[in-house]
Amino acid sequence: MNDRHLDRFRYRIRLIVCLPISYSGQEGKRSKARDYRSPEVNPMAVYVVTGGAGFIGSHIVEELLRRKQTVKVIDNFSTGKRENLKPFIGKVETVEADIAESLALGEYLRGADYVIHQAAIPSVPKSILDPVKSHRANVDGTLQLLLACREAGVRRVVYASSSSLYGDSPALPKHEVMLPNPLSPYGAQKLFGEIYCQVFTKAYGLETVSLRYFNVFGPRQDATSQYSGVLALFIPAILKGHRPTVYGDGLQSRDFTYVQNVVEANLLACTTSGVAGDVFNIACGDCITVNSMLQQINKITGNDIAPIYTDPRRGDIKHSMADITKAREKLGYNPLVSFEEGLRRTIEWYRNNIS
Numbered sequence: 001m002n003d004r005h006l007d008r009f010r011y012r013i014r015l016i017v018c019l020p021i022s023y024s025g026q027e028g029k030r031s032k033a034r035d036y037r038s039p040e041v042n043p044m045a046v047y048v049v050t051g052g053a054g055f056i057g058s059h060i061v062e063e064l065l066r067r068k069q070t071v072k073v074i075d076n077f078s079t080g081k082r083e084n085l086k087p088f089i090g091k092v093e094t095v096e097a098d099i100a101e102s103l104a105l106g107e108y109l110r111g112a113d114y115v116i117h118q119a120a121i122p123s124v125p126k127s128i129l130d131p132v133k134s135h136r137a138n139v140d141g142t143l144q145l146l147l148a149c150r151e152a153g154v155r156r157v158v159y160a161s162s163s164s165l166y167g168d169s170p171a172l173p174k175h176e177v178m179l180p181n182p183l184s185p186y187g188a189q190k191l192f193g194e195i196y197c198q199v200f201t202k203a204y205g206l207e208t209v210s211l212r213y214f215n216v217f218g219p220r221q222d223a224t225s226q227y228s229g230v231l232a233l234f235i236p237a238i239l240k241g242h243r244p245t246v247y248g249d250g251l252q253s254r255d256f257t258y259v260q261n262v263v264e265a266n267l268l269a270c271t272t273s274g275v276a277g278d279v280f281n282i283a284c285g286d287c288i289t290v291n292s293m294l295q296q297i298n299k300i301t302g303n304d305i306a307p308i309y310t311d312p313r314r315g316d317i318k319h320s321m322a323d324i325t326k327a328r329e330k331l332g333y334n335p336l337v338s339f340e341e342g343l344r345r346t347i348e349w350y351r352n353n354i355s
């Protein structure tokens with residue numbers, strides 16, 4: 001046994017000591033979609049999820065535990081919530097740290113096979129207000145993490161990129177080969193992150209895969225901030241009988257993607273061979289306008305609430321829709337949950353969880 005194997009062995013023993021019971025995810029009991037998938041990603045692998053206390057990260061953690069993998073979370077809880085990890089207490093090792101400044105990142109990553117990198121300040125408006133702060137988390141943080149992953153001998157890093165780097169070019173759907181044209185510091189930072197990932201694969205042989213998410217929604221998405229995703233703002237507003245605010249005419253469209261599809265893509269990206277250094281769109285391949293999304297929320301919730309229209313926001317793009325052929329062909333990705341089904345599940349969750 002060499003040092004690396006010995007470290008990994010010790011690490012697992014440490015985790016097993018604090019993992020007394022195996023976890024069976026709550027959604028797994030309810031969701032038929034889960035039945036299509038293989039029960040295990042990779043037997044006994046160690047996954048580190050940065051930003052694991054956040055919206056998407058906590059769903060990744062949940063699914064990994066359901067598949068009986070060993071999971072560790074690194075999060076500074078800037079937007080992530082402790083309550084998102086509450087169901088997993090005792091089953092996940094959680095490190096509170098800032099990836100952009102932690103000198104101990106290498107120590108936290110010791111023994112990790114895969115790093116699923118979600119940590120970021122994921123907001124276009126916040127990046128416009130304070131580009132330096134979001135650059136630090138989104139670019140410096142990614143660079144520090146990649147360096148630490150290289151040092152720790154991590155097998156592969158999967159990076160959460162974003163459709164925002166395509167910008168407002170009128171060509172639809174968006175293909176991975178299109179020239180990026182970000183309209184916001186956030187879009188630029190996500191592009192930098194991707195480039196660093198690719199460079200680390202080329203220059204240092206660290207395997208990386210970048211996934212460009214398109215408008216992710218689902219349970220646990222923060223509904224309390226003015227910077228929240230559009231569905232996380234609209235659903236609670238309509239459930240409370242309030243009129244949501246639409247920036248622009250509502251004819252802008254998005255490829256809304258239910259969070260479980262993104263989770264599946266991440267797990268495929270960890271273990272699929274032949275994709276190191278590659279970039280993939282992760283979406284449903286649909287184009288849904290904000291107005292039609294509002295109509296569907298009204299229909300499902302039994303309401304008829306009209307929005308308040310106001311000026312478009314700076315940095316927001318008009319239309320966004322993905323071509324997901326590459327992810328289908330090379331990762332075997334298939335959106336398992338449709339927009340309508342995802343919307344129903346999300347509305348149900350907000351019904352039970354908003355005060």
Ligand SMILES: NC(=O)c1ccc[n+]([C@@H]2O[C@H](COP(=O)([O-])OP(=O)(O)OC[C@H]3O[C@@H](n4cnc5c(N)ncnc54)[C@H](O)[C@@H]3O)[C@@H](O)[C@H]2O)c1
Pocket residue numbers: 050051052053054055056057074075076077078079080081097098099100117118119120121122123136137141160161162163212213214215216217229
């Ligand atoms: N939600 C979307 O629609 C969407 C779309 C495209 C890309 N993404 C990307 O997906 C990832 C996850 O987004 P989300 O919607 O779950 O956001 P989120 O805010 O819920 O999660 C981000 C997590 O990262 C943590 N974090 C932030 N800065 C950190 C730092 N410096 N060190 C350690 N932890 C830090 C936060 O505390 C939080 O838990 C982000 O990288 C985001 O850019 C999201």
